[in-house]
Amino acid sequence: MQIAGFGVEAWLNETEKTATTDISQSSIAALTMQEVVDLDGHHGQQFYQQLNQSRLDYGWIEGSPAFKKLASELYxxxxxxxxxxxxxxxxxxxxxxxxxxxxxxxxxALYPSYQQLYDIPKSLGATVDYWHIHESQQWLPDIAELESLIRPDTKMILLNNAVNPTGSLLDEALLKRVVALARKVGAYVLADEVYEPLDGTPFVSIADLYEKGIAINSLSKTYSVPGIRIGWTATQSMELAEIFRKYRDYTMICGGVFNDQLAVLILQHRAEILARNREIVNRNLKIYTDWVMQEPRASLIAPHGISVSCLKLDLPVADELFCRELLAETGVLLVPGSRFDLPGHVRLGYCTQTATLKRGLTLLSAFLRRYDD
Structure with missing residues (x-):
């Protein structure tokens, strides 16, 4: 099996621990452990009492009944x-x-988007055709192109919705057209849905639209706890779930007793976390878009309440060289767009702490001035 290097992950593995101002990440500013356990209204006393009484065995293999019920309520x-x-x-x-x-x-596979969605199929020997997103169309794809790509033997369509790194969203009308094409040939549709809009933009899951839809989600992005490493698959079809169970035995035993308990607490208090994160998104997006308006070397197709963004920069040098020099001289970290096959752009994670965003944008503007002469 051969697989390409994972562009964005390799970049972050190399650079993120040396950054002093990290505005590269795609999650909304991470919650602290204290902030999470305070959600129980008793400063974590109930959470830790339950944890102290828990045996650190394998726990619930597929996730606890409480977790599974709470996650299913999202659909x-x-x-x-x-x-x-x-x-x-x-x-x-x-x-x-x-x-x-x-x-x-x-x-x-929707392209470019999250690299897993096309390079893992390639590594397994699948033939992968790209359904392109277009900057000229607000980073959205053209349904006519998908119609031209689909074949009687197409096995799966892979989507990232919303799209990383552009923050563009495939709305319900477009998804229904995807489903109609997939249903004609019996293809699965997998959608990585970890980026959910927080500005009131309507969002619909592929698992609710299609009997062969596979929704992927986690607590890492919209819920601000990437460190607990809890995600899930969601399907209408019991047959699909049974297939996943067989293969899951080879790839994962359990999420862990502690992580599952923390995930339950987070989902129980979903409303509070989303309210907190909606405030961060709205506040920081205004700061960011105001900065773009006054920065002559920057332009942006703004995301709709989604925590990733793809910033276009007018540069006389390659984006990766720019990002390396920016990091070395200022401590500011961005992800080069070339790591997503989007040269001339960078991924800028505007949903970090507000003070970090402001500092990063100020340093970025100062660094860009060197190219003005």
């Missing part, structure tokens, strides 16, 4: 039995792709 047509806990969304994506694809299968 209209997914029973709790069809929620399978995974090691983050990356684990869920891998599980679904590994479970369903074989050498020679034909798949279509």
């Amino acid at each position: 209209q047509h997914v029973p709790a039995a069809n929620i399978l806990q995974t090691n983050g969304a990356t684990g869920a994506n891998h599980l679904a792709i590994y479970s369903l694809l074989n050498p020679g299968d034909h798949v279509i």
Whole structure:
């Protein structure tokens, strides 16, 4: 098996611990452990009492009944039995792709987006065609292109919704057209849905639209706890869930007693966390878009309440060289767009702490002035 290097992850593995002002990440500013346990209204006393009484065995293999029920409530047509806990969304994506694809299968992947969604199928010997997003169309794809790509033997269509790194969203009308094309040939549709808009933009899960839809999600992005590494697969189909169970035994035993308990607490207090994060998104997006308006070397197709953004920079040098020099001289970290096959752009994570965002934008503007002469 051969697989390409994971562009964005390799970049962050190399650089993120040396940054002093990190505005590269795609999560909304991470919660502290104290902030999470305070959600129980008793400063964590109930949480820790429960944890202290828990045996550190394997716990619930697929996720506790409480977790599965709470996760299923995020959907209209997914029973709790069809929620399978995974090691983050990356684990869920891998599980679904590994479970369903074989050498020679034909798949279509939204491109560019999260690299897992096309390079894992390639590594398994699948034939991958790209359904392109277009900057000229607000980073959205053209349904006519998908129609031209789909074949009678297409096995799976892989989406990232919202799209990392552009923050563009495939709305319900477009998803219904995708489902109609997939249904004609019996193809699965997998959607990595870890980025949910927080500005009131309507969002619909592929698992609620299609009997062969596979929704992937986690607590890492919209819920601000990437460190607990809890994700899941969600399907209408019990048959699909049973297939995933078999392959899951080979890739993961459990999420861990502590992590599951923390995930339950987070989902029980989903409303409070989303209210906190909506405030961060709205406040920081205004700061960010105001900065873009006054920065002559920057332009942006703004995300709709989504925690990732793809900033276009007018540079006389390659984006990766720019990002390396910016980091070395200022401590500011961005992800080069070339790591997503989007040269001339950078991923800027505007949903970090507000003070960090302001400092990062100020330093970035000062650094850009060197190219003005």
